[in-house]
Amino acid sequence: MDSRGQTSDRPESCFYICPIGPPESAIRRRSNQIYQHVVSSTLEPLGFSIERADQMDQSGTITSQIIDGLLQSDLVIADLTDHNPNVFYELAIRHAVAKPFIQLIAEGQTLPFDIQGLRTIFLDHRDLDSVHEAKETLVGMVGSMRNGKPVETPLTYTLNLQTLSQSDDSEARGIADIISEIQGLKQLLRTNDPDAGPVRHSSLARTDVMALRNFIQSLAKSGKITADDLRELMYRHKGSKNLSEWISAIIPKYYGPDEPPF
Template identity: 50%
Template sequence: METPATTHRCFYIAPIGATGSDIRRRSDQILRHIVKPAALECGYQATRADEIDSSGLISTQVLERILGDGLVIADLTDQNPNVFYELAVRHTTGKPFIQIISEGQPVPFDVQGLRTIELDHRDLDSAAEAREAIVRAIKAVEAGEAVNTPMTYTMDLAELRSSDKVEERGVADILEVVKGIQRQLSRPATETSARHDLALLQNVIGMWVQQGHLQRDSLMVLMGELKSKNGSAWLQDLMHSTFPGTTAPAQEA
């Protein structure tokens, strides 16, 4: 495969650690064997903070890269505070970012609903799959896929709530309930009540559809926000039975 000319900048946010530490070795290996090759394949030059060689305050330069680069890739492994601070700054821009995390680690609550690529840098197959997943994510962004963050979600809800259309205000209510269920499902102690709430929500949505309060477009909006495979499959069945011929948005595997 021919590698395209590098014309874009990508900033890699990650725990770095001290020279010779396990954290540094891991970060170096992921940058060298996963992040840089995947970015380069899509025409991006990936850089980590310690690789910035221009003069000036490093903290200022890091912020400039986070705010200005065409793409950011953030490693959420071990929930490093600096990583989350820098990722939050990126969220405010509304520009593309990709999240990765060590396989088996929980995705932190505040970004739990966002797509995150899991990897084990010590496993060659996992590393290859992660490279391919990053390439697919970059191509999806370049194809116009919306950039969603906790901030844009809140802004979208606010817009729906203020709508003069009853259906859109209803969708806002549903999305708020869905978000609450996602929070509950992340806490094992409340799993039973969360599943009860999910069943109740499904009954209410089904009733609103039958009564004509929710139309196809509203259900399409809701489909785009659902993260669980079970919830997506249920809503897809509802859409097909109520609005034959409807093609629901593709869901992440």
Template identity: 45%
Template sequence: MSEPTPPDGAVANFPTKPCFVIAPIGPAGGEIRRRSNQIMKYLIRPVLGRHGYVAVRGDEMDQGGLITSHILTRIANDPLVIADLTDANPNVYYELAVRHVLRKPFIQLIDSAQRLPFDIAGLRTIHVDHRDLDSVEDAKAALSRAIESIHKGEPIETPMSFAIELQDLRTSANPEEQGLAQILEAVKRIQRDVQVSRTRGASVEDFMSLRLFVERLAQEGRLTDDDIATLVTRTTAGPFDDWANSLPIKSGAFEDPWANTPPPSPPSVSSNFDEEPPF
């Protein structure tokens, strides 16, 4: 099958930027194929067309030879990859992992009734119910925002990239970078504990510990602009970003404004903490 023509709403000139779509396909005529086709037609292609992309799925590629090789080439080279994680298809996760390692732009989406596995639960993902028109419209807006963020050059963060950067900080000769590695590891440990506790009926008090820990670091003057830039990435959620950006941080010549001020009492749960953790 040849690659599709531009959808309605495409840019005036024929889009030239390819986008490879990783998705569960299923047999022709089946429910999996039907849903995947609808996601392509009503969500992905209209939005990508407006941003100058042509979206192609693996079964639409018209090339001879080993199809797996062609797919991996597209995953490695296309300027954008979209991965539909619905139904936890192993091929989808394998191909997405390749893109994660390469640290090239990608966008994840999933059926709104399904949950992400633990390893990538912290990555921003678009949730959509293809049977709900309002949900599809919301997902289209979210997809457009994600593409705009990529065009602005926001850093690509994945579990693999975080591990590599953390190792670089651990082995750095710079004491400040070594200290930052310790802070990030501590935050990650708390975050993992909170994520696990959410499945065990965790209380709001469980989530307070992470905020209070980082806020105390800020009060002690141990957070800088660079630290916040490391914590706030495209993989973190909006509420976490807003909270982290509100922290007092070191910037240039720093004079600790809390030097002679006792640390504040923990805020009340009802007034300052949501039911969900800030990530």
């Protein structure tokens, strides 16, 4: 491995999937800017060759070429901005083979619940600081990929959970039950956060959130979740001021005054 982190003389392949849009459209212009100023300018110095669907050799069947790129490339980067259905379809193919991928999305947009737990780069391409931070994060994620970090997707998670739940080991089945409960609690927090808007401000919603927070607090008190777990929860719901304040208060309470909430 050289100083750039490149592992061989052969360029590694990256397939970039994104909203394309008609020529001269705002969608195409943004995708071109992300491709040029974030993806290519970051990955080419690391030894990658980057390909995008609209730049493929048109002599073959374009759909087959896209699927081949999704299946065979060393890395896939998916821009989920505006929830383009083609991008999600292509990302699902990559998830199915459990090979390295990186998700990015425009700052201020939300991820569908099924992939909220996957690390994603939030980017404002009109903000130079945001672009710089995105490129630094991208370099770090490529480093993790090259170090052999396991690829986790909703599909692999479900299969692993199914294996645990069907195990002859009672402890494994218990772990599966706990994981399922946590997933349900995450869904409850997402749908019943009192900060989410007027429709959430029912007494039932408040009761559910209080029950959930009491449960999380009991896990923190017993050491079954870490401060990093709570920070991740706060980050994933960073639009909720009440939740952020609550987590900021309980981290030093259960993990010590020297443990920062950020």
